[in-house]
Amino acid sequence: MIIFDNVSKIYPNGVKGLQNINLAINEGEFVAIIGLSGAGKSTLLRAVNQLVPITTGDIQVNGRSITQATKKELRLIRREIGLISQHFNLVKRSTVQKNVLSGRLGYYSTFKSMFGLFTKEDYGRTVEALTSVGLSDKLHTRSDQLSGGQQQRVLIARALVQQAPIILADEPVASLDPITTEKVMDDLRQINQTMGKTILINLHSIPLARDYSSRIIALKEGQIVFDGLPAALTDERLESIYGKRIFEEKVGDVSEA
Numbered sequence: 001m002i003i004f005d006n007v008s009k010i011y012p013n014g015v016k017g018l019q020n021i022n023l024a025i026n027e028g029e030f031v032a033i034i035g036l037s038g039a040g041k042s043t044l045l046r047a048v049n050q051l052v053p054i055t056t057g058d059i060q061v062n063g064r065s066i067t068q069a070t071k072k073e074l075r076l077i078r079r080e081i082g083l084i085s086q087h088f089n090l091v092k093r094s095t096v097q098k099n100v101l102s103g104r105l106g107y108y109s110t111f112k113s114m115f116g117l118f119t120k121e122d123y124g125r126t127v128e129a130l131t132s133v134g135l136s137d138k139l140h141t142r143s144d145q146l147s148g149g150q151q152q153r154v155l156i157a158r159a160l161v162q163q164a165p166i167i168l169a170d171e172p173v174a175s176l177d178p179i180t181t182e183k184v185m186d187d188l189r190q191i192n193q194t195m196g197k198t199i200l201i202n203l204h205s206i207p208l209a210r211d212y213s214s215r216i217i218a219l220k221e222g223q224i225v226f227d228g229l230p231a232a233l234t235d236e237r238l239e240s241i242y243g244k245r246i247f248e249e250k251v252g253d254v255s256e257a
Contacts, residue, residue: 001027001166001198002048007057009043009222017043018054019222027165030192030199032213034206036242040222041202045168048200049081050074061166079106082159084152086171092144096135096154099143100126103162122161129157133187149180156187160195167191169201173208185212206238 002025009017017040025031033041046052047059050066058067066077082103083089090099104122130136133153143151152172159167169188173181189212192199203209209216210230218226218233218241226237 001025001062002200003058003060004044004047005058005060007047007054007059009040009047009052010055016222017052018047021057021222021224023217023224023227025198025200027198028192028196030189030212030214031201032209032216033200033202033219034204034209034216034241035219039219041219042170043222044219045170045200045202048166048168049078049083051083075106079162080164080166082162082164082167084155084159084167084169084172086174090143090151090154092142094143095140096130096138096143096146097123097126097140099154100129100157100161103158103160103164106162125161125163126157129160130154132160132191133157134183147180149176149184152176152180152184153187156184156191160191164197166198166200169199171202171204174204181208188212206233209233 002023004021004023007021008019011017021044033044035041043052047054048061048066050069054067058065060066061077062080064073064077066074069077091102101118101122104118104125127136127139130139133156135150135153135157138146138150138154143154146154155172156167167188172188173184176184185208188199188201191197201213210233213230216226216228216230216233217224218237220241225241226233
């Protein structure tokens with residue numbers, strides 16, 4: 001479904017965000033991306049929908065090159081890619097309903113988008129999506145009246161209404177408490193397992209990556225240093241990814257908790 005072909009990203013300041021990435025993400029996978037801050041996790045994720053343009057190589061989504069796509073082709077490909085980030089990215093003064101409906105904007109002309117001329121079917125999809133994440137009672141609530149966890153679940157509902165087969169989640173639980181984190185991760189796992197959505201998620205938490213994903217990819221200095229099943233991610237491998245001192249500090253934090 002998603003193919004990285006010898007992809008590199010070099011930022012204007014010379015920092016190598018990605019180095020010669022060759023990768024295939026299959027349909028229906030739940031893939032966690034881990035690594036230190038600055039390892040290239042967000043660069044990799046956001047390159048999938050061209051929010052971060054790559055320097056060399058090619059990225060294909062469902063057999064179409066997003067790297068070489070025209071503006072019209074890029075718009076069509078982006079319909080198939082939902083994005084959830086830790087910053088919520090909701091219009092705070094708008095209702096939950098309007099924020100979720102915005103997932104359908106890629107299917108409308110500029111005129112209809114400007115005036116919010118959505119179909120009855122799309123209003124129905126909105127209710128269904130909110131019901132699936134347990135927020136049907138928040139339909140007409142202003143988004144700035146929601147908790148952080150509820151706002152993240154609104155973003156999940158928006159991706160569902162978008163009918164995107166691929167969902168990119170960039171540190172979606174970074175600012176949430178443990179209980180809310182579990183709810184959001186459970187929602188993502190449910191739509192992965194029941195709807196067959198492909199989930200590509202950046203995580204700082206090793207336990208979450210092990211518990212929820214079907215595959216883990218680890219990055220270090222913009223390169224893939226691990227790609228395999230969660231069970232194969234041993235403590236020894238983690239030590240090589242994070243470094244001995246940092247890994248020991250992470251283990252200490254977990255044991256003290």
